[in-house]
Amino acid sequence: MGRGLRWAAAAGALALLLAFPLVVTLPFPRHVMISIFLYAMLAQAWNLLAGYCGQISLGHAVFFGTGAYTSTLLAKHVGLSPWGGMLAGVVLAVVLSQCIGYPVFRLRGHYFAIATIAVGEIIGTLMINWDWAGGSRGLFVPIKRPDSWVNFQFHESKQNYYYIALALLLLALWITRRVERSRLGYYLRAIREDQDAAASLGIPVAAYKQRAMALSAGLTGLGGSFYAQYILFIDPESVFPTTLSILICLVAVLGGVGTFWGPLVGAAILIPLGEWTRIAFGGTGRAGDLLVYGALIMLVSVVQPGGIMALAQRGRRRTG
Amino acid sequence: MTAGPLLDVRGVTKRFGGLVANNEIAFQVAAGELVGLIGPNGAGKSTLFDLLTGFQTADAGEVLLDGRTVTRLRPDEISRLGVARTFQKLKPFAQMTVLENVMVGAFQKTADLARARGEALEALERVGLADKAQAHARVLSTGQRKRLELARALATRPRLLLLDEVTGGVDLRSIPGLVALVRELNAAGTALVVIEHNMGVIMDISRRIVALHLGEVIADGPPASVGRDPRVVEAYLGQAYVR
Amino acid sequence: MSVETLLQGLVSGLLMGFVYALIAAGLSLIFGLMEIVNFAHGEFLMLAMFATFWAWALWKLDPLYSLPLTVGLLFLFGIVVYHGLIRWILGAPMLAQIFATFGLAIFLRAAAQALWGVDFRVVKNPLVDGRLAVGGLFVGLPQLTASLGALLAFGFLYWFITRTETGLALQATAQDRQAASLMGIDTQRMFALGWGIGAACVGAAGALLAMFFYIFPEVGATFALLAYVTVALGGFGNVPATLAAGVVVGVVEVLAGLLIAPAFKYAVVFALYLVVVLWRPQGLFGRF
Numbered sequence: 001m002g003r004g005l006r007w008a009a010a011a012g013a014l015a016l017l018l019a020f021p022l023v024v025t026l027p028f029p030r031h032v033m034i035s036i037f038l039y040a041m042l043a044q045a046w047n048l049l050a051g052y053c054g055q056i057s058l059g060h061a062v063f064f065g066t067g068a069y070t071s072t073l074l075a076k077h078v079g080l081s082p083w084g085g086m087l088a089g090v091v092l093a094v095v096l097s098q099c100i101g102y103p104v105f106r107l108r109g110h111y112f113a114i115a116t117i118a119v120g121e122i123i124g125t126l127m128i129n130w131d132w133a134g135g136s137r138g139l140f141v142p143i144k145r146p147d148s149w150v151n152f153q154f155h156e157s158k159q160n161y162y163y164i165a166l167a168l169l170l171l172a173l174w175i176t177r178r179v180e181r182s183r184l185g186y187y188l189r190a191i192r193e194d195q196d197a198a199a200s201l202g203i204p205v206a207a208y209k210q211r212a213m214a215l216s217a218g219l220t221g222l223g224g225s226f227y228a229q230y231i232l233f234i235d236p237e238s239v240f241p242t243t244l245s246i247l248i249c250l251v252a253v254l255g256g257v258g259t260f261w262g263p264l265v266g267a268a269i270l271i272p273l274g275e276w277t278r279i280a281f282g283g284t285g286r287a288g289d290l291l292v293y294g295a296l297i298m299l300v301s302v303v304q305p306g307g308i309m310a311l312a313q314r315g316r317r318r319t320g
Numbered sequence: 321m322t323a324g325p326l327l328d329v330r331g332v333t334k335r336f337g338g339l340v341a342n343n344e345i346a347f348q349v350a351a352g353e354l355v356g357l358i359g360p361n362g363a364g365k366s367t368l369f370d371l372l373t374g375f376q377t378a379d380a381g382e383v384l385l386d387g388r389t390v391t392r393l394r395p396d397e398i399s400r401l402g403v404a405r406t407f408q409k410l411k412p413f414a415q416m417t418v419l420e421n422v423m424v425g426a427f428q429k430t431a432d433l434a435r436a437r438g439e440a441l442e443a444l445e446r447v448g449l450a451d452k453a454q455a456h457a458r459v460l461s462t463g464q465r466k467r468l469e470l471a472r473a474l475a476t477r478p479r480l481l482l483l484d485e486v487t488g489g490v491d492l493r494s495i496p497g498l499v500a501l502v503r504e505l506n507a508a509g510t511a512l513v514v515i516e517h518n519m520g521v522i523m524d525i526s527r528r529i530v531a532l533h534l535g536e537v538i539a540d541g542p543p544a545s546v547g548r549d550p551r552v553v554e555a556y557l558g559q560a561y562v563r
Numbered sequence: 564m565s566v567e568t569l570l571q572g573l574v575s576g577l578l579m580g581f582v583y584a585l586i587a588a589g590l591s592l593i594f595g596l597m598e599i600v601n602f603a604h605g606e607f608l609m610l611a612m613f614a615t616f617w618a619w620a621l622w623k624l625d626p627l628y629s630l631p632l633t634v635g636l637l638f639l640f641g642i643v644v645y646h647g648l649i650r651w652i653l654g655a656p657m658l659a660q661i662f663a664t665f666g667l668a669i670f671l672r673a674a675a676q677a678l679w680g681v682d683f684r685v686v687k688n689p690l691v692d693g694r695l696a697v698g699g700l701f702v703g704l705p706q707l708t709a710s711l712g713a714l715l716a717f718g719f720l721y722w723f724i725t726r727t728e729t730g731l732a733l734q735a736t737a738q739d740r741q742a743a744s745l746m747g748i749d750t751q752r753m754f755a756l757g758w759g760i761g762a763a764c765v766g767a768a769g770a771l772l773a774m775f776f777y778i779f780p781e782v783g784a785t786f787a788l789l790a791y792v793t794v795a796l797g798g799f800g801n802v803p804a805t806l807a808a809g810v811v812v813g814v815v816e817v818l819a820g821l822l823i824a825p826a827f828k829y830a831v832v833f834a835l836y837l838v839v840v841l842w843r844p845q846g847l848f849g850r851f
Contacts, residue, residue, distance in 0.1 A: 050658075056657070056658055056661060058661075103837065103841050104837070106841060106844075107840055107841070107844070109657060110594075110600045110657070110661070110799075111795065111840050111844065113600075113661055114600070114791045114795065114836070115836070115837055115840065117788065117791075118788070118792075118833035118834075118836050118837055119833075119837070121788065121829065121830065121833050122830045122833050122834060125826065125827060125829065125830040126830065128826070129824070129826050129827070181433060182431075182433065183427045183431045183433070183436070186420065186423055186424050186427055186436075187424065187427065189413065189415070189416060189420075190413055190416075190424045192415075193412075193413035193414055193415060193416065194411045194412075194413060196375065196395070196407075196411060197407070197411035197412075197413065197472075198396075198424070199374075199375075199394065199395035199396045199399070200373060200375075200395050200396075200399055200404070200405055200407075200473075201396075201399055201404075201424055201425045201428060201472065201473070201476055202396050202399035202400045202425075202428040202476055203396050203424075203428075204394070204396045204397075205396065246665065246669070249662070250662075253658070253662055257658060258415075288673075288677070290669055290670075290672065290673035290676075291670060291673040291674060291677060293666075293669055293670075293673075294666045294667065294668070294669035294670025294671070294672075294673055295666070295670055296666070297662050297663075297665065297666030297669065298648060298662075298663055298666035298667055298670065299666075300662070300666075301652055301655070301659040301660070301662045301663035301666060302648065302651045302652055302655075302659075302663060305652075305655055305656055305658060305659030305662075
C-alpha cells in the first residue's frame with residue numbers, strides 16, 4: 001500500500017473509532033472496546049521493553065498496580081485529583097522500574113525472565129499483606145458525584161472513559177513511533193539483537209535498558225491509574241497478579257512482538273475472544289478463555305513466533 | 321595528539337582458573353600503524369582483544385590509550401574513546417537491515433537520523449556493500465558479513481581498529497578485496513591491530529608483527545625478522561622445523 | 564520462639580527440601596539437554612497429583628501403590644509433550660520457547676479447572692499416616708515417606724545418569740550435542756527421553772506429595788517457582804547440585820515462615836533467588 005493510502009486508511013479507522021460510542025450506546029460493547037484499548041496500550045508498553053529491546057519481563061503487572069494504587073491512595077488520603085494521581089503513579093512506576101532494573105538487567109535470558117516473575121511475586125505478596133494500603137481486601141476509589149472530568153469519574157455512561165482509553169492508546173502508539181524513528185529505537189533493537197556487539201559500538205547497554213524500562217513502566221502505570229478510575233475498585237488480585245503480566249505478554253505475542261501494530265492487533269483479537277469464551281463456557285467460568293489463550297499461545301509459538309503481523313508480512317511479501 | 325604510542329599494553333595478565341590466557345603481554349601501537357597479531361590457536365589472541373576492548377578485565381597490568389588508562393573501562397566506554405573491533409564469531413544485528421546495522425555504529429557520532437543514515441551509506445560504500453543496504457543482515461554471506469561488521473565499526477570513526485580474523489571463512493575470490501580494504505583503511509590514517517591466520521596476507525600488509533604463543537609474546541618486530549624467528553617457527557610448526 | 568520449634572522447622576524444611584530437589588532435578592535435566600526452561604513443570608506436578616488422587620478415588624489405590632503408575636504416566640506424557648510441542652521450537656528464538664511452555668502451563672491449568680473444578684481435593688486415610696516422635700520432635704509419617712521416597716528417586720536418577728549407558732548418552736548430549744550425535748547418539752531420542760525422565764521425576768514427586776498435600780489446579784504454580792529457584796541455586800543443568808539446593812530452599816522457606824511471617828515465606832525464597840543469581844550467576848555449584 002502506498003504511503004498516501006496508508007495514511008487515509010489510518011485516518012478512516014480513527015474516524016470510525018471516534019464515532020463508535022456515538023453510534024453504539026450499549027455499555028457492554030463500549031466496555032469491550034475500552035478493554036481492547038487498555039490491553040493494547042499495556043501490550044504496546046510491554047512491547048517497547050520486550051519486543052524492541054528484547055528484555056522479556058514476565059512481571060510487568062507491578063507497574064500497572066503501582067499506577068492504580070498510587071492514584072487511588074492519593075485520592076483517598078490526600079484528596080488529590082486522579083489526574084495528579086495518575087502523574088504521581090507514572091513517576092512512582094518509573095522509579096520502581098529503575099530500582100528493579102538496576103540489579104535485574106545484569107541477568108540475561110531465562111534468568112532474567114524468572115527474576116521478573118520473582119519480583120512480581122514478591123511485590124504482590126507485599127501488597128496483600130500491606131494493610132494500610134488495603135491488604136487483600138483491596139481499596140475502593142472514593143466515589144465522587146456528579147460525573148466530572150476533574151474527578152475523572154463518569155457514572156452515567158462509559159463514553160468519556162472510551163475517549164480517554166483511546167487517547168492513552170494513541171499516546172502509546174505515538175511514543176512507539178517516536179522511539180522507532182530515533183537513535184533510541186536503533187540502540188534498543190541493537191541491544192536486542194546482540195548486546196555485546198552493541199556495547200562494542202559505544203552503546204551503554206545498561207543505561208539504555210533502563211531507559212526502555214522507564215518508558216515501558218511509565219506507560220503501564222498510566223494504564224493502571226486509568227483502570228482504577230474506571231473500575232473504581234482495586235485489589236492485589238486484580239492489578240498485581242502474575243496472570244495479568246502473562247496476559248499482557250500474550251496480547252503482544254499474538255499480535256507480533258517487536259512490531260508497531262502487533263499489540264493492537266493482538267488485543268483486538270484476544271479481548272473479544274476472551275469475552276466470547278467467557279459467555280460461551282458460562283459454567284466453567286474463567287477456565288474457558290484460559291484454555292483458548294493457552295492453546296493460542298502454543299500455536300503462535302510453534303507456527304509463527306512473530307505473531308499475526310509476521311504472518312501478514314509473509315503474505316504480503318509473496319504477493320508483492 | 322600526544323607524542324607516545326596510541327595503544328600501550330603494559331604487562332597485561334589474564335587467568336581463567338588455572339589457565340593463564342595472557343601472561344605479561346606488552347607491546348605498543350603507534351598512531352596509524354598496522355600491527356599483525358599472530359599465533360597458533362589457543363595462544364590468547366582473542367582474549368587479548370577482549371581485554372583491550374573491555375569485555376574482560378585484566379588480572380594484572382595496564383592498557384593505555386593515548387596515555388589514558390582504560391584497563392577497567394566498559395566496552396562502550398572504550399568504544400567511545402575511539403577503539404572499534406570486529407568479532408571472530410560474527411555478530412550482525414540479524415533482524416535489522418544492512419543499513420540499519422551500520423547506522424547503529426554511526427549513531428555514536430550523531431543523534432540525527434538523517435545524518436546517521438548518510439554516514440552509514442558512506443561506510444557501506446567504503447567496504448563495497450552499498451548495493452545491499454536494504455537487505456536483512458541475516459541473508460548475507462560470510463564475506464559480506466565481515467564487510468558489514470567492518471562498516472559498522474568504521475561508522476564509529478575509530479582511531480584504532482581491532483580486526484579479529486579478516487579472511488577466516490571467506491571464499492578465496494573475496495580475500496584480495498578485503499585485504500585491499502584493510503590497506504586502504506590504514507592508508508587513511510586508522511591504526512589497526514589485525515589477528516590473522518593467513519600468513520601470506522598478514523606478512524604482506526603489516527608493518528609490524530606481534531607473535532603470541534601460550535599467552536606470551538614471543539616475537540615483536542618487522543614481518544621479515546619475525547617470520548624467521550626460531551621461536552615463532554617452533555610454535556607453529558614444531559621443533560623439527562627450526563633450522 | 565523455642566529451640567524446639569526451630570529444630571522442628573529445620574527438620575520439616577529438610578524433608579520438603581528433598582521433594583523440591585526431585586522436582587527441580589527434572590527441570591534441570593531438561594534445561595541441561597536443550598536449554599529450554601519448562602514453564603509448565605508445575606502443571607506436570609499438578610497432573611501427577613491429580614492422577615494419584617483419581618487412582619485413589621476411583622480404584623481405591625493408595626498413593627504408594629499407584630506411584631509406579633503415575634511415574635509411568637508422566638513419563639509418557641513428557642515424551643508426548645516433547646514430540647507434540649517442544650520438538651517444533653528447538654531452534655526458535657527464546658521468546659517463542661518461553662511462551663510455548665507457558666502456553667502449555669496455562670492450557671493444562673485451565674483444562675484441569677474445566678475437568679475437575681477448583682475445589683481442593685485430598686487423599687483421605689492413606690496407607691502411611693500419623694506421626695513419629697523422634698527425640699522431642701514430631702515428624703509426620705507421610706512427609707517422612709515422601710521425603711525418603713524423593714531421596715530414593717533422586718538417587719535412582721543419579722545412578723541412571725552416571726552409571727547406565729543411556730544416562731551417559733544423556734550427559735553427552737547435554738554437554739555437546741554435535742559431538743554426541745557424531746558418536747552415534749540419536750539426539751532426538753535423547754531429548755524425548757530427557758523430557759520423559761524429567762516428567763517422571765515430577766510424577767514421583769507428585770504421587771508422594773499427594774499423600775498429604777491439597778490437590779487443586781493451581782497447586783503447581785508455587786512449586787514451579789520454588790523449582791526455578793532451586794535449579795538456579797544449584798546451577799542450571801547441574802542435576803546433583805539440585806539436592807543441596809532443594810534442601811537450602813526447603814529450609815529457607817520454613818525459617819522465613821517462622822522468623823518473619825508465614826505470608827512472606829515464598830517472598831523470601833524469591834528474594835533468595837535474586838540474591839543468588841546476582842551474586843553468583845552460575846548458581847552455588849554451577850559449572851561455568
